[in-house]
Amino acid sequence: MSDASPLLLFVTGAATGFLGSMLGLGGGVFLVPLLTLALGVPIRVAIAASLISVMATAVASASVNLDRGLVNMRLGLLLEVATASGALLGGLVAAHLTQRQLFIIFAVTMASMGLVMALRSGRRNVIVDLSADVGALGGRLQEGEAVYAYRVRRLPIGMFASLVAGAVSGLLGLGGGIVKVPILNTFCGIPIRVAAATSTFMIGITTAASAFLYYGRGEVVLPLTAAVALGALPGSLVGARISDRVATRSLKMLMAVVLLGLGLRMALEGR
Amino acid sequence: MTGGVERVLRWVFILALGLAAPLLLAGLLTNSPRLLEAGVLTVMVTPLIGAVILAVALARARDWPFTAVALVVLAILTSSLYAAARLPPPRPAVTRHS
Numbered sequence: 001m002s003d004a005s006p007l008l009l010f011v012t013g014a015a016t017g018f019l020g021s022m023l024g025l026g027g028g029v030f031l032v033p034l035l036t037l038a039l040g041v042p043i044r045v046a047i048a049a050s051l052i053s054v055m056a057t058a059v060a061s062a063s064v065n066l067d068r069g070l071v072n073m074r075l076g077l078l079l080e081v082a083t084a085s086g087a088l089l090g091g092l093v094a095a096h097l098t099q100r101q102l103f104i105i106f107a108v109t110m111a112s113m114g115l116v117m118a119l120r121s122g123r124r125n126v127i128v129d130l131s132a133d134v135g136a137l138g139g140r141l142q143e144g145e146a147v148y149a150y151r152v153r154r155l156p157i158g159m160f161a162s163l164v165a166g167a168v169s170g171l172l173g174l175g176g177g178i179v180k181v182p183i184l185n186t187f188c189g190i191p192i193r194v195a196a197a198t199s200t201f202m203i204g205i206t207t208a209a210s211a212f213l214y215y216g217r218g219e220v221v222l223p224l225t226a227a228v229a230l231g232a233l234p235g236s237l238v239g240a241r242i243s244d245r246v247a248t249r250s251l252k253m254l255m256a257v258v259l260l261g262l263g264l265r266m267a268l269e270g271r
Numbered sequence: 272m273t274g275g276v277e278r279v280l281r282w283v284f285i286l287a288l289g290l291a292a293p294l295l296l297a298g299l300l301t302n303s304p305r306l307l308e309a310g311v312l313t314v315m316v317t318p319l320i321g322a323v324i325l326a327v328a329l330a331r332a333r334d335w336p337f338t339a340v341a342l343v344v345l346a347i348l349t350s351s352l353y354a355a356a357r358l359p360p361p362r363p364a365v366t367r368h369s
Contacts, residue, residue: 006299056288056314059321063284066277073276073325077340084347092354204318205344209351211315216355222307226295229314233292 004039006227012039013231017057021239023255027232028054028174029113032106033262035228037269043102045221047094048214050173051207053229057236058175058203064240070197075137075152075190080202082159083166083176084209090170091210095217097171103269106172110263113178118256141194153189161187170210175203276328280321287317319348 004012012034013027020027028050035046065071094102134140137152152158161183165176177199184195214220291313298306326341 052311052314055318056291059284059314059317060288062321063281063288066281066284069277071277074337074340077325077337077344080344081340081347084344088347088351088354091351205322205348208315208318209348212348212351212355213358215311215315216358220311222304222311223299223302225311226299226307229311230292230295230299233288 004041004224006223008039009224009227010231013053013228014235015231017053017232017235018239019255021057021061021236022242023239027057027236028172029110029178029259030262031228031232032173033110033266036103037265041224043099043106044094044214044217044219045224047102047171047173048211048219049221049225049228051169051211051214052220052225053232054169054173054175055204055207055211056229057232058200058207060233060237061240062201062204065197065200068197070141070193071201072137072139072190072194072198073201075139076198076202078137078155079158079162079180079184079198080205082162083169083180083202083206086163086166086168087170087176087206087209088166088213090167090172091213092170093167094171094210095213102172103266107263107265107267109168109172109174110259110266114256114259114263116178116182118253139194141191148191150191150194151189154187158184158188158190166206166209169203169206170213175199176206177203276324279328280324283320283324284317287313287320291317319345322348 016030017027035041165179169176294310329338
């Protein structure tokens with residue numbers, strides 16, 4: 001087990017929560033590599049701590065997004081059937097993988113995230129005609145004074161992306177938003193703010209589906225998890241608050257490079 | 272569904288975190304596994320409570336297709352709990368490259 005002090009773990013949780021939230025990635029993608037590579041925490045324990053930490057920050061963010069009316073709950077629930085199934089499967093499969101295999105899968109996922117981050121489109125996908133039929137899953141959103149509508153298209157693609165996101169979450173302790181949000185935005189016609197808010201709302205349920213399994217296997221180390229989650233809460237809230245101002249394209253490109261580099265480091269660790 | 276369920280969920284989430292954070296902090300400061308466990312479990316059951324609230328709200332709105340969807344999500348969460356409960360007793364965490 002790591003000898004890191006609770007204060008160091010708290011700061012690690014705060015820093016990764018801040019960075020992940022500012023970039024819209026969730027903190028797990030930075031937390032698991034830091035805990036394993038820098039602090040020597042076993043990867044399964046790091047994944048379990050990350051799941052609880054991501055769950056706490058998702059619940060905090062959801063309480064803000066619910067107030068803003070950005071969460072599409074019907075769409076979120078429908079996609080959650082696939083995401084929670086994937087997370088349950090990922091959580092069960094993780095028990096049968098070696099540390100080496102987990103490192104390799106994490107490395108490949110991080111590298112893919114780096115590429116997605118470099119390429120993601122951020123389309124708006126809104127309809128100005130408010131009388132348009134938005135269907136059972138579409139909705140409306142307000143941006144300043146203007147109100148827009150959106151329709152959900154190609155739902156099977158969204159369901160498949162959600163299944164993959166859930167599996168990634170259960171296997172690696174991530175929220176899975178980085179998999180889901182770009183696909184919901186680019187292929188399913190959902191505005192990026194609604195896709196991100198709905199994804200965050202779902203992440204609490206997604207992580208719960210696999211966190212129970214990690215808890216049952218004794219991989220949730222209480223003091224470590226508590227310190228990291230306590231740090232992640234304020235870190236992610238501050239990150240979310242300033243994300244609109246500082247998450248510029250150049251910063252995202254820099255982080256894409258960091259993700260690719262961390263992915264390479266994780267791959268070397270798993271050799 | 273109206274804005275009512277959003278308000279209820281928001282308050283449930285705020286209350287849950289308002290309960291979990293002091294428990295976790297007190298657990299760390301006093302080195303109490305019971306407080307730490309209570310804090311972690313509070314965080315873990317919050318999304319489950321959120322899903323129950325959503326299912327009830329949808330049923331009250333007589334939105335049966337989405338009530339069924341919410342029940343499927345709850346069934347998946349319950350099966351995870353069931354699987355966790357049937358796992359053998361936890362082993363101590365392993366060391367780094369085992």
